[in-house]
Amino acid sequence: MPNFVVRVEMHSASAEHYEMLHEKMKARGYKREAQGTDGRMYRLPDAEYMATKSFSADDVRDETRAMADSIVPGSFVLVSQVEQVSWFLAPAS
Template structure:
């Protein structure tokens, strides 16, 4: 299954809006942590998610946009289909 990295920005949003977004994204299989080859978990930057699911970047974008729209009216969404990934992040 393809991996996707997703970034969401909610405009004029409160911390409660972001908590709602995180909960809704998690229920749909979007994670705020990434697991390395070492089996350790790493925390992604705020409002960034990873998922593995069938579909295209466009399809994932539409799914995420619907979730973000249910939280606040104005938002921005960026979806990238990932091949090889490398990072320097805080371990959870």
């Protein structure tokens, strides 16, 4: 199954709006952390998620946009299908 990196920006959203988004995304299998090659879990930047899904990038975009727009209409969603991810992030607490 393909892996995706998803970025969401909700315009004029509060911290509470983003907490609602995090809960909705989590319920659909999106994660805010990624496991490094060292086995440790790393936090992703704010409002960025990773997921493994059995459908296309367009479907991931539509699913994510529907969740975000149910909280704050007119959200920005960027989806990238990835084979390999390399990053430098602070370890999760």
